[in-house]
Amino acid sequence: xxxxxxxxxxxxxxxxxxxxxxxxxxxxxxxxxxxxxxxxxxxxxxxxxxxxxxxxxxxxxxxxxxxxxxxxxxxxxxxxxxxxxxxxxxxxxxxxxxxxxxxxxxxxxxxxxxxxxxxxxxxxxxxxxxxxxxxxxxxxxxxxxxxxxxxxxxxxxxxxxxxxxxxxxxxxxxxxxxxxxxxxxxxxxxxxxxxxxxxxxxxxxxxxxxxxxxxxxxxxxxxxxxxxxxxxxxxxxxxxxxxxxxxxxxxxxxxxxxxxxxxxxxxxxxxxxxxxxxxxxxxxxxxxxxxxxxxxxxxxxxxxxxxxxxxxxxxxxxxxxxxxxxxxxxxxxxxxxxxxxxxxxxxxxxxxxxxx
Amino acid sequence: xxxxxxxxxxxxxxxxxxxxxxxxxxxxxxxxxxxxxxxxxxxxxxxxxxxxxxxxxxxxxxxxxxxxxxxxxxxxxxxxxxxxxxxxxxxxxxxxxxxxxxxxxxxxxxxxxxxxxxxxxxxxxxxxxxxxxxxxxxxxxxxxxxxxxxxxxxxxxxxxxxxxxxxxxxxxxxxxxxxxxxxxxxxxxxxxxxxxxxxxxxxxxxxxxxxxxxxxxxxxxxxxxxxxxxxxxxxxxxxxxxxxxxxxxxxxxxxxxxxxxxxxxxxxxxxx
Numbered sequence: 192x193x194x195x196x197x198x199x200x201x202x203x204x205x206x207x208x209x210x211x212x213x214x215x216x217x218x219x220x221x222x223x224x225x226x227x228x229x230x231x232x233x234x235x236x237x238x239x240x241x242x243x244x245x246x247x248x249x250x251x252x253x254x255x256x257x258x259x260x261x262x263x264x265x266x267x268x269x270x271x272x273x274x275x276x277x278x279x280x281x282x283x284x285x286x287x288x289x290x291x292x293x294x295x296x297x298x299x300x301x302x303x304x305x306x307x308x309x310x311x312x313x314x315x316x317x318x319x320x321x322x323x324x325x326x327x328x329x330x331x332x333x334x335x336x337x338x339x340x341x342x343x344x345x346x347x348x349x350x351x352x353x354x355x356x357x358x359x360x361x362x363x364x365x366x367x368x369x370x371x372x373x374x375x376x377x378x379x380x381x382x383x384x385x386x387x388x389x390x391x392x393x394x395x396x397x398x399x400x401x402x403x404x405x406x407x408x409x410x411x412x413x414x415x416x417x418x419x420x421x422x423x424x425x426x427x428x429x430x431x432x433x434x435x436x437x438x439x440x441x442x443x444x445x446x447x448x449x450x451x452x453x454x455x456x457x458x459x460x461x462x463x464x465x466x467x468x469x470x471x472x473x474x475x476x477x478x479x480x481x482x483x484x485x486x487x488x489x490x491x492x493x494x495x496x497x498x499x500x501x502x503x504x505x506x507x508x509x510x511x512x513x514x515x516x517x518x519x520x521x522x523x524x525x526x527x528x529x530x531x532x533x534x535x536x537x538x539x540x541x542x543x544x545x546x547x
Numbered sequence: 548x549x550x551x552x553x554x555x556x557x558x559x560x561x562x563x564x565x566x567x568x569x570x571x572x573x574x575x576x577x578x579x580x581x582x583x584x585x586x587x588x589x590x591x592x593x594x595x596x597x598x599x600x601x602x603x604x605x606x607x608x609x610x611x612x613x614x615x616x617x618x619x620x621x622x623x624x625x626x627x628x629x630x631x632x633x634x635x636x637x638x639x640x641x642x643x644x645x646x647x648x649x650x651x652x653x654x655x656x657x658x659x660x661x662x663x664x665x666x667x668x669x670x671x672x673x674x675x676x677x678x679x680x681x682x683x684x685x686x687x688x689x690x691x692x693x694x695x696x697x698x699x700x701x702x703x704x705x706x707x708x709x710x711x712x713x714x715x716x717x718x719x720x721x722x723x724x725x726x727x728x729x730x731x732x733x734x735x736x737x738x739x740x741x742x743x744x745x746x747x748x749x750x751x752x753x754x755x756x757x758x759x760x761x762x763x764x765x766x767x768x769x770x771x772x773x774x775x776x777x778x779x780x781x782x783x784x785x786x787x788x789x790x791x792x793x794x795x796x797x798x799x800x801x802x803x804x805x806x807x808x809x810x811x812x813x814x815x816x817x818x819x
Contacts, residue, residue: 294588
């Protein structure tokens with residue numbers, strides 16, 4: 192009697208502890224969850240949530256949108272991939288390698304900006320990129336920094352075999368750069384701005400030299416979006432209202448930039464310096480033009496080749512065609528039967544046409 | 548019959564031993580099947596076959612880039628750091644613990660300091676360690692030592708102080724010097740406790756090792772877990788966690804066996 196009861200209790204406890212119920216995605220619904228993390232191009236989402244812009248657009252479409260800030264970027268993507276969130280902010284590379292490689296069909300609703308100097312390669316002492324050969328390079332492995340390094344090495348005829356990569360956590364980059372055994376580093380803003388001010392730091396390459404390849408997106412689950420186009424429309428509405436405000440040369444614009452700067456741990460001047468290294472698409476027509484351009488396809492081709500080379504394009508992928516990427520003009524890069532990453536200009540176009 | 552007097556027959560006892568493990572596996576399989584039915588590429592609870600494939604890839608297939616077998620190079624890197632950290636801590640505990648326990652001068656000098664240092668949260672010191680000692684092996688080993696040694700020193704000093712005073716007095720009447728008393732009376736009696744103390748610190752030592760490897764490394768068990776976490780590769784993380792648990796449990800068992808072998812008298816009850 193006692194034993195059976197104990198067994199029952201153990202069973203309940205064990206099952207309770209492990210009840211990862213799969214989330215039902217595909218259906219019409221009214222409550223949506225959006226995750227974002229601190230980065231210059233994503234600060235508008237936090238600002239919009241704080242100032243009621245999110246609620247305004249959600250109310251217009253009769254839905255509710257809960258916006259959650261994550262202190263850990265990777266965790267926010269993992270939560271989205273696991274089904275806890277309907278949309279998340281991420282880069283084109285991480286979108287392909289995390290949710291899409293994890294089988295979650297993902298659509299880029301808004302192409303918000305691309306890095307135009309926000310990511311940089313530093314070396315100590317000597318003055319040119321080629322001097323990086325033979326050094327240990329500290330960076331967050333498999334992140335856009337790693338991609339930037341691969342592209343930088345490529346530009347001077349070197350390959351990753353010529354350096355040794357040391358995985359280093361991003362909050363420790365600035366401190367690490369000041370230790371004697373660190374002689375080369377790849378990182379992103381706000382650390383780039385901090386490292387630039389150090390005496391022996393030389394910036395030898397940055398993302399403005401591969402302009403338009405590191406793209407910051409707001410992506411949503413494709414099934415959720417298909418069943419709830421209102422959600423995509425609301426996201427576009429929120430983004431373009433906030434982006435217009437933050438780029439405006441007015442008192443309200445300055446106040447918005449100051450608030451976003453404070454929220455990201457700097458001030459208005461620091462935030463504006465980061466914005467200068469970011470090509471922000473505040474004009475929807477410009478974003479549509481960029482997304483439909485042939486360059487985007489070429490970029491995704493480079494990105495998927497990089498991910499395949501690193502073994503990140505699903506385990507057991509035999510070629511870089513393992514995952515299909517749908518471009519706005521209808522062409523598909525890779526496996527047409529396994530399209531998991533899509534660029535869709537529909538919602539940005541509606542914003543451009545003023546039909547939201 | 549009272550609950551505390553319940554007699555379990557051997558088969559029931561055996562069944563109970565395995566029940567929680569079996570339930571855990573069952574709950575995992577059910578959860579995994581449910582999620583995989585929804586999305587065949589789900590990474591959160593991968594099927595056992597994907598886990599087996601990942602183990603094969605990590606442990607028995609040379610890495611495409613370096614030609615190394617990743618699981619073994621990771622294990623080797625981590626064990627080197629762990630054994631260096633624990634070795635230094637054990638040595639410090641032995642010397643300082645006995646010194647503090649029998650020499651009043653050292654007791655007055657070091658006890659308040661060691662007690663103070665043992666309360667510093669080591670993980671909060673991590674950024675300072677990395678900046679002052681660099682990102683290499685030194686700072687990782689130092690973190691383990693800072694986390695583990697003060698507790699071991701305090702534990703050993705307590706053991707020395709708990710020895711019957713009469714033994715020391717007796718040795719003195721036989722004209723033993725302080726050095727001889729430390730060596731022949733105190734040392735043999737505290738050695739078993741030192742090994743038990745080491746066993747209890749294995750868990751914290753692994754915690755500090757993994758925390759240090761998460762910040763900066765190019766190999767190691769903790770490094771790999773934090774690296775593939777970026778891709779939610781649970782098929783790699785689960786085997787690594789199981790492997791770390793196995794390593795820690797084996798070390799625990801081995802140290803305990805060593806203690807019983809070297810100091811059989813320390814296991815008067817139930818010793819074999």
